[in-house]
Amino acid sequence: MPTTEPSRAELLALYERMLLIRRMEERLRADAAAGNLPGAVHLYIGQEAIATGVCAQLRATDLITSTHRGHGHFLAKGGDPKAMMAEIWAKRTGICRGMGGSMHVADFSKGILGANGIVGGGFAIATGAALASKLLHDTRVAVAFFGDGAANQGVFMECLNVSSLWKLPLLLVCEHNQFSEFTPSQDITSGDIADRARAFKIPTTVVDGNDVVAVWQAAGEAVGRARSGEGPCFIQAHTYRIQGHLEAEDLFLAGGKYREKHEIDAWRQRDPVERQQQRLLAAGVRPDDLQAIDARIGRVVEEAVKFAVESEPADSDLALELMFVGQKA
């Protein structure tokens, strides 16, 4: 199958989406450092190309599951920056009404079945969503985003098996960012994760996860295959987690070290946002146009923060109502 090249408009859209994620995350980093955010915050900086490239191939009705590092997936799938920001600020206007927070941003109306605090928690949910799509004959595709660490959870294999057996419209996207918390991936991962998918006869692609176009192309093929009833696909995207596992990780590490600064610096050279910027410039896009995008996104982020800050705190009794549909806790 010949690889599709993105149009200039598509290239710009990919860039803009990545930049939105980047700027939102940068702002969250600052607010976390300032002590404005309750709870743990896991940032997606450095991995933006993956969520962006994949989600650009999805329809609004398609379904995704995400991870504890879920802001990027939320935004890439069309989630509202304001509602996400308010959620992380624990406000009643948050997308989950302040009940979920950073690790649980979800917008079911947009097919975002939620970030997830349980590593590996998304596999079976996405598989079930793909099953429903198949049984209801509605051509929706389900995508499970997950980390290299999550690929060691047994449910990963179980879902490879089930989805392959039943030819479910499922796309599994492994974001191999080299770490699982403070443990280097190679210390806890035997063999090549892609071989695990191959063992179940699932078509597999390994891509540069810092190249949004490469991701977009791989996802395009995979989603097309899944949607046309050919069953699941697996994409392994190599990338790097630029930030700590979570903000304030130094507190947890108490002087301990698990990676070298030069490694981080080397990966900064492969920054996915900058690479896409270079590509656009090379394709003749004017720096002014890029700056306009940046300015626009700056305003989106500011508005989101303003909205979050000015919103009311969450309803402190809401949990009693929300444990069940139409039934008290």
Place this chain on the structure above:
Amino acid sequence: MPTTEPSRAELLALYERMLLIRRMEERLRADAAAGNLPGAVHLYIGQEAIATGVCAQLRATDLITSTHRGHGHFLAKGGDPKAMMAEIWAKRTGICRGMGGSMHVADFSKGILGANGIVGGGFAIATGAALASKLLHDTRVAVAFFGDGAANQGVFMECLNVSSLWKLPLLLVCEHNQFSEFTPSQDITSGDIADRARAFKIPTTVVDGNDVVAVWQAAGEAVGRARSGEGPCFIQAHTYRIQGHLEAEDLFLAGGKYREKHEIDAWRQRDPVERQQQRLLAAGVRPDDLQAIDARIGRVVEEAVKFAVESEPADSDLALELMFVGQKA
């Protein structure tokens, strides 16, 4: 590595052990049909070559985990027929004092860490045993016996990963008997199970599970490798479950059907006990000698049943003592 050929004495020992398992199982089948046994009984008839061939390569101190279909493994690893029979008869002289029954026969003093009612329950236990062996530097090998159905449990993959990473002295033996309860294996298993082990860079052998010599040879190599510190091995042994999933399965099936009689008949032609008998005869063993073995085993079985029948029922209050070591329930 050149394959080792078993000596005549070894061939005879393999035969005798298989026959012991066969006769014990036949007797249990009869007693189950007669309503003498409480609880469910899953028989190993047709699969005897696997437990026998593998356990013949083990030392008394090596450790095994087994399945709901565990009588064969128990006997092959040197478990006492009397104590097993009494256990299944729910007697206080049973190897588990009547607390475990058919699905839980265990003899820790012989490295038999137990049959297991949880499909997939043995993987991690065996992996943990192998870990202890490695940490305590005592060269014990751990073996996990499991069915094709169990290979779809996620813990299988988790243990492939852990054991491969840590080069644990673990042997994984998949007894592929074509079924998981009433479901044909191919309906619920995607790809080749052996490929799952290969994905973790674990050396893998596929053998005819109805040929005890082939199993013995494969196990010999694998156990040797594991013992010398080279890490885990995987053996897939193809076989067939001649009996129902459990005795009295017709009751559960209520007329439903999941396999054809001719299929069973075809596999009867490949009976592992008879094949070994033929091999012995071809090697010049006299029929009289084989009959003597049969007679000897007949006596062992009779004694086991007699012992079981004549033993006292289990202590009905024992559970209150045995939930903890030195602590009341």
Place this chain on the structure above:
Amino acid sequence: MARKRYTHAINEALIEEMSRDPRVIVYGEDVELAIMGDTRGLLDRFGRERIRNTPICEATLTGMAVGAAAAGCRVVVHMMFSNFIYTGFDAIANQMAKLHLMTGGQAVMPITIIAAYGGGASNAAQHSDSGYPALVNLGGVNVAMPATPADAKGLLKSAIRGNNPTFFMEAIGRGGEMGEVPDGDYTVPFGKAATAREGRDVTLIAIGSMLKPTLEAAKKLEAAGIQAEVIDPRTLVPLDEEALIAAARKTGRIVVVDEARDRCSAASHIAAVLADKAFGALKAPVKRVTVPNVCMPYAPNAEKRMIPDADRIARIATETARA
């Protein structure tokens, strides 16, 4: 109304609900040939798109239910023995029970999980647990404990139509028991206890599988001149506290009977609720008749010793009535 087996009543409810709503699907290990009997005939009627055997992978079965529900199905998962709930517990406890809250009410999970619990068949410890207290404690899942064929049908239909995850706990070994079952579209609401027997001397609260020996015990008590009231909560979540409190106030003498292990059992919880909210009316210690804190031994005599039976219930009820 016709006399039917418990298993048959479940089967009937499944057929009716699958016929009523094409979004209802059923999956589990060996559901096609109906290892537990309750899914018999569904394959022929509805085809493999709507009922299917799965691989053995409980962790995925429970998680998949969440996803399939989120994407528009009404999911019935058959977990066979309730001990296998533990194998699939992660998605139950961390996702199913929490997602509606965590998503601010977005996730709606019409999921019914069927599982058989309890001892009495020498299935030994790994196939005999009555592990529902852990489910009750989760907070976000309903727990239905049908004791009769009629309630089995009525509660299962309510579960499948409902919009909350519900555990439908089958009383093992009672699958063959008979009882009157209303025909047609019979549903039993959640959170409504039933009075199985009226009486003024002592209140016996019997959960699920314990209803039958409790009713037997009540007969024995009657012979001894003690009128026992027998109440069946029918669902543990939601719990009909009002009815239980009213029943407790009526006699002031309470025995709660539960096949769960004693510590943190449903019996403990009900006793605690009454020791709080019916305190003023209590005339005797609130008693629990439960399984001791053991897992089920295999030997029939040892197993019998652990499970509450009519004699034990009657003995303790008599003491309570006379205390």
Place this chain on the structure above:
Amino acid sequence: MARKRYTHAINEALIEEMSRDPRVIVYGEDVELAIMGDTRGLLDRFGRERIRNTPICEATLTGMAVGAAAAGCRVVVHMMFSNFIYTGFDAIANQMAKLHLMTGGQAVMPITIIAAYGGGASNAAQHSDSGYPALVNLGGVNVAMPATPADAKGLLKSAIRGNNPTFFMEAIGRGGEMGEVPDGDYTVPFGKAATAREGRDVTLIAIGSMLKPTLEAAKKLEAAGIQAEVIDPRTLVPLDEEALIAAARKTGRIVVVDEARDRCSAASHIAAVLADKAFGALKAPVKRVTVPNVCMPYAPNAEKRMIPDADRIARIATETARA
């Protein structure tokens, strides 16, 4: 005796027990760099043979503990947050809690599982459960609930030396709290409640993380002229029923405080035990102060509303003392 942090006390116990017995091993996700702080420094001291990071695979971590114990190690598994216990629940509930019985006493499992529970840090529902009631109900595992640094050290040492599987529940967010910790080989026996404060008007039974707000509440009560006795069971399995009953008899007025969800909580169970065995001495309804039947919301204000605090405890204790 020296003032130490709770986390530091745990760390000390680990170091002492690993030094004492070469068969003690520690594993878990990110234990090497000590994500929870309590395993800090072990790697340097004992090397990767005895403490090591694992892949993320809780189902295997718990099952592996059973096998490693059976083969001669004393195993400490760090599960990080107690919600991940659910992920590894199969081997806990089906193997660890049952094998000693099922094997007729052959399997001996010196296993300690450390996990942090409870809310208060806006970690949201999947990182804030106090799920120990499910463990208590299993029957075959001990459950230790250290509330103070001293008990953290003493109970952990007992757990590691013991021959039964034990859950050692860390009170999250209390890792930084200080308290006197006896030096050297200090152990605390299982099944012995501690009287944290004497009083004659009302008995407050406080579990784990709830000891601190309960002691605060007792101070408030004192200001109002109410003398509260505060009892800390320290282990829920085994449970020091005798001490609790004696304490209940002393005042006849009981409040049980528990960070678990209410239904089938440890508080329910203790209340039930007292409504049975201390019935004659009770002067007021037995009260529970617990988390309502919800999972933890993320927003700090909403979370605070759900977790019992000194004010709520004091209010209910006052009502109970005056009832």
